[in-house]
Amino acid sequence: MSGSPMLDLVETRDGSLPLRLPAARDLVTWHAALIAEIAALLSPEHAALLAEPVRTETGLTWRASGEDQRAFADLAAADRRALTTTIGAMLSDIRRLGESGRAPNVAAAWPALREVPDWKYVFAVDGRPVLAAWGHGGADGSAGLLAWLDDGVPWRPPARLPWPVYAATLAAVALLALAVGLLLPAFGWLLPGPPACVAAPGQLDLLAARNHASDRGNELKQLLAMLDDEIGRRQLQCPIRGAAQPAAPPPRADLPKESWDRHDLGMLEGCWRNTTQLTTHDVNTGAVRDVRQWQLCFDRSGNGHQTLVWTDGVTCQGPMRATFSDDSHLILTDSARCTAASRRFLYGGRFECERISGSEATCIRIETEGPGIGTRQSGRFMR
Numbered sequence: 089m090s091g092s093p094m095l096d097l098v099e100t101r102d103g104s105l106p107l108r109l110p111a112a113r114d115l116v117t118w119h120a121a122l123i124a125e126i127a128a129l130l131s132p133e134h135a136a137l138l139a140e141p142v143r144t145e146t147g148l149t150w151r152a153s154g155e156d157q158r159a160f161a162d163l164a165a166a167d168r169r170a171l172t173t174t175i176g177a178m179l180s181d182i183r184r185l186g187e188s189g190r191a192p193n194v195a196a197a198w199p200a201l202r203e204v205p206d207w208k209y210v211f212a213v214d215g216r217p218v219l220a221a222w223g224h225g226g227a228d229g230s231a232g233l234l235a236w237l238d239d240g241v242p243w244r245p246p247a248r249l250p251w252p253v254y255a256a257t258l259a260a261v262a263l264l265a266l267a268v269g270l271l272l273p274a275f276g277w278l279l280p281g282p283p284a285c286v287a288a289p290g291q292l293d294l295l296a297a298r299n300h301a302s303d304r305g306n307e308l309k310q311l312l313a314m315l316d317d318e319i320g321r322r323q324l325q326c327p328i329r330g331a332a333q334p335a336a337p338p339p340r341a342d343l344p345k346e347s348w349d350r351h352d353l354g355m356l357e358g359c360w361r362n363t364t365q366l367t368t369h370d371v372n373t374g375a376v377r378d379v380r381q382w383q384l385c386f387d388r389s390g391n392g393h394q395t396l397v398w399t400d401g402v403t404c405q406g407p408m409r410a411t412f413s414d415d416s417h418l419i420l421t422d423s424a425r426c427t428a429a430s431r432r433f434l435y436g437g438r439f440e441c442e443r444i445s446g447s448e449a450t451c452i453r454i455e456t457e458g459p460g461i462g463t464r465q466s467g468r469f470m471r
Contacts, residue, residue: 092153097139097211097220101147105224108200115141115148115223118197125191130181137178138201139211139220150220154213163212165463169367171210175217176237176374187243197223202234207459233459236374341446342471348443351412353390360384364453364467368398368434371459384420384469386410396426396434404428417442418449418469422456435460441469 109118119141127135139150160168179202186194194201200223204210209221219234226233347355362382369376377398386392390410397403406426411419420439427433435458441451448470455463 092155092214094140094151095154095157095213097150097152097157097213097218098209099144099147099149100221100224104147105205105221105227107223108203108225109197109223110200116143118193118201118223121193122197122201125193126182126185129185129190133216134178134181137175137182137217137219138222139218150209152211152213152218152220154216156214157218158212160207160210160212161462165460165465167212168460168463171212171217172237172369173376175210175219175234176239178217179234179237180239180241183238184241184243188245199235202238204233206233236369236371238374240374343443343446343449345443345446348418349416351416353386353410353412354388356386356390356392356410357388358385358471360386361470362394362439362451362467363470364451364465366453366465370432384408392420394422394426402428402430402432404432404434406434413440418451420451420469439469447471 107115109115113121119138123135123138126138136152139152141148142151160171163171182194182202183198185191186198189195202219203223203225204219205221205224205226209219211218211220343355360383362384364379364382366379366382367376368379377400379396380399381395381397383395384392385395386408392408392410393405394408395403395405404426405428407423409421409423411421413419418439418441420441422436422438425433425436435455437453437455437457439451439453441449443449448468451467451469453465453467455461
């Protein structure tokens with residue numbers, strides 16, 4: 089990153105955002121102290137997570153070294169997940185550094201230094217994460233936007249080697265080796281000698297002949313297997329004349345084109361599978377989970393509900409509504425959030441589906457609320 093130009097990410101006005109850091113020093117001084125400890129005790133990449141605040145007449149300009157910058161909202165869903173995963177790992181490392189006692193400035197600034205007011209202050213600069221306006225809460229006083237990314241693993245001091253135990257063991261082994269070396273020559277005559285074996289005349293010739301016969305038998309077995317494969321291949325190339333070939337059954341039309349074109353919601357009656365590969369982040373605990381099963385059921389009028397099962401077995405359910413758009417896209421909208429008894433829920437969204445055959449449709453799920461609003465993920469809709 090050295091030698092790269094400085095990019096202006098965003099500007100903040102003095103007093104527009106509540107500062108969470110201790111007021112003993114200004115942000116420019118905080119930045120210099122923090123990155124000095126983080127770069128020296130972790131890595132320069134960890135230090136580059138914090139954008140550099142530069143004082144202006146009315147506030148601060150937040151800058152980072154790089155060639156290209158992209159706002160969090162402009163990233164694809166997969167890139168957002170990768171960026172938040174990296175942010176979580178780096179912030180967890182920085183927290184543990186503060187807990188270790190080796191970085192007093194990090195300890196004094198934690199947890200305020202990980203606070204950002206909103207996702208619009210999160211950037212990807214040359215593919216790496218950068219946080220602007222760090223140390224500030226939201227304009228409405230909210231805090232903890234990135235707290236759920238922390239892995240929660242506490243700092244642990246390195247284990248000390250039990251040198252006294254090692255020294256005593258080595259001493260005992262050395263004494264034992266010395267005793268054995270001194271005693272063996274004196275009492276070696278008591279130990280039995282190795283057994284002596286002499287081959288009878290002709291035994292070596294018989295052993296060589298048996299090995300040759302065994303090798304020849306293996307060659308014949310391989311030849312027989314090759315002949316069987318060749319006979320079977322030729323039989324498949326020459327089918328018996330007059331034998332009727334079974335006709336393949338016609339594919340089931342779960343989504344008939346005529347019904348789709350008429351915008352007939354009656355064809356949706358029953359239950360369907362959604363194969364969207366969805367990974368969720370719990371905003372309360374920070375846990376990351378994959379969705380194992382996703383079922384959507386409808387009546388003939390397009391009223392329905394969805395059932396989603398995570399890999400840990402927790403299930404959420406919520407109502408849905410099916411409609412058709414003017415351009416013949418099937419729209420499946422969450423009427424309310426999919427909620428679970430454990431107070432877990434899925435932020436609302438909608439599917440935009442396009443028929444590709446009589447048995448399935450491709451669907452794009454678009455998040456309509458939450459931190460991932462606007463995120464798009466593709467999947468399949470089928471019986």
